[in-house]
Amino acid sequence: MKTKTFTKKLHRYLIVVINVGMAGVIVIKSCFSSMAARLFVRLLLCVLPVFQPALAQDELSPSTWSLPGELPRAFPPTGMSLARLSTGITHRSAGFACAGGSRSDPRDFTMTAVLVRHPRGDLLIDTGFGRDIDDHFHSMPWWFQLITTYERGMSALDQFAHAKYDIHRLRAIILTHAHWDHVSGAADFPNTPIWVSKEELSYIRSGEALANLAKGLGDARFTPYSFEGGPYLGYPRSHDVYGDGSVVIVPSPGHTPGSVTLFVALPDGSRYAFIGDLVWQLDCLMQERERPFVARWLADSNPAQVRKGIEHILSIKRKFPTVKIVPAHDAAAFSQIPQFN
Numbered sequence: 191m192k193t194k195t196f197t198k199k200l201h202r203y204l205i206v207v208i209n210v211g212m213a214g215v216i217v218i219k220s221c222f223s224s225m226a227a228r229l230f231v232r233l234l235l236c237v238l239p240v241f242q243p244a245l246a247q248d249e250l251s252p253s254t255w256s257l258p259g260e261l262p263r264a265f266p267p268t269g270m271s272l273a274r275l276s277t278g279i280t281h282r283s284a285g286f287a288c289a290g291g292s293r294s295d296p297r298d299f300t301m302t303a304v305l306v307r308h309p310r311g312d313l314l315i316d317t318g319f320g321r322d323i324d325d326h327f328h329s330m331p332w333w334f335q336l337i338t339t340y341e342r343g344m345s346a347l348d349q350f351a352h353a354k355y356d357i358h359r360l361r362a363i364i365l366t367h368a369h370w371d372h373v374s375g376a377a378d379f380p381n382t383p384i385w386v387s388k389e390e391l392s393y394i395r396s397g398e399a400l401a402n403l404a405k406g407l408g409d410a411r412f413t414p415y416s417f418e419g420g421p422y423l424g425y426p427r428s429h430d431v432y433g434d435g436s437v438v439i440v441p442s443p444g445h446t447p448g449s450v451t452l453f454v455a456l457p458d459g460s461r462y463a464f465i466g467d468l469v470w471q472l473d474c475l476m477q478e479r480e481r482p483f484v485a486r487w488l489a490d491s492n493p494a495q496v497r498k499g500i501e502h503i504l505s506i507k508r509k510f511p512t513v514k515i516v517p518a519h520d521a522a523a524f525s526q527i528p529q530f531n
C-alpha cells in the first residue's frame with residue numbers, strides 16, 4: 191500500500207518534471223540556436239526512459255468486455271480482395287513503441303496504404319507517404335522533426351501508375367485517423383473523396399499540430415460519415431460501408447478523437463481488423479503493453495480511451511483468435527496481406 195502511494199506521488203512529481211522540461215525546451219528554442227534546442231531535446235529523450243519503470247502502467251483488463259457469441263455475419267462478394275502498398279518507413283525503437291521495450295531494439299515503422307478491391311468501388315485505407323512527403327515532413331512541428339527520421343518509398347499513386355491500376359476505381363480514401371503519416375498520400379488523389387468520422391473532421395478543423403497536414407488539404411476534400419449502424423463486436427455503433435458486412439467501421443477514439451477501426455471480411459472467410467495507431471506494433475498488443483508514458487503524452491489525444499480500446503481489441507483477439515489484427519505501422523502484421531502489383 192505504502193509502495194503504491196509512493197509510486198503515485200513519484201508519478202505526479204515526474205509529470206511536473208517532464209512538463210517543466212518541455213517548457214524549458216520551448217524557452218530554449220525561442221531564446222537560443224536550434225542546435226541548443228536539438229541537444230536539449232535529445233538529452234531529454236535519453237533521460238526520460240530512466241524514469242519509465244516508475245511510470246509503469248496498471249494491468250490491462252481485456253476480460254471485462256462482453257462480446258457476442260460469434261463473429262458478425264458478412265457476405266463479401268466474389269472478387270473482393272486486399273493488397274498492401276508500402277510507401278516508406280520511419281526509424282523507431284521498441285522502447286518508443288511499447289512500455290518496457292528496449293531503445294536499442296530498432297523498429298522500422300512501415301507507412302502502408304491498403305487497397306480494398308470490391309465490385310461496388312474500391313477503397314484505400316490510409317495513404318502512407320505521398321509524392322510530396324519531404325515538404326509534408328518539413329511542415330510538421332519542430333519538436334516532431336527532431337525525434338523523427340524517415341525513408342521515403344514509392345507513393346501509392348506511383349505504384350498504381352506503375353501497375354496501370356485505374357484510380358477512378360477508387361470510391362474513397364478511408365482514414366483510420368488524420369495524422370500526417372496516414373494523410374500525406376491523399377494529396378496525390380485530389381479527386382478522390384476522403385471519408386472520416388464526424389469527430390475526426392472536427393479534430394482536423396481544430397488545427398492540432400499533428401493533423402495540420404490534413405487541414406491543409408482543404409475542408410472540401412473530406413466527407414464525414416456517421417455510425418448509424420447498430421452494435422458490432424462490443425462497439426456501440428458501426429458504419430457498414432457496402433451494406434454486406436465486408437467492411438465495417440467502428441469508433442475507436444483516443445489516439446485522436448475520431449480514430450476508427452475497420453473490420454474487413456474476405457470471401458475466403460478471413461477477417462482483419464485495421465486498428466490504425468491504437469498500438470504501433472503487434473507484439474506490444476499481444477504482450478498487453480501500452481505505449482510508453484512519453485509516447486502516450488506526445489501522440490495520444492486521450493490515453494485513457496486508448497487504453498480502453500486496447501483492452502477491447504485484446505478481448506476480441508482472445509475470443510476470436512482467427513481475426514488478424516493489423517496495427518498501422520507493423521510490417522510483420524502487414525505481411526499477411528499480399529503486396530499490391
Ligand SMILES: [Zn+2]
Pocket residue numbers: 367369445467
Ligand atoms: Zn497517429
Ligand SMILES: [Zn+2]
Pocket residue numbers: 369371372467518519
Ligand atoms: Zn501513424
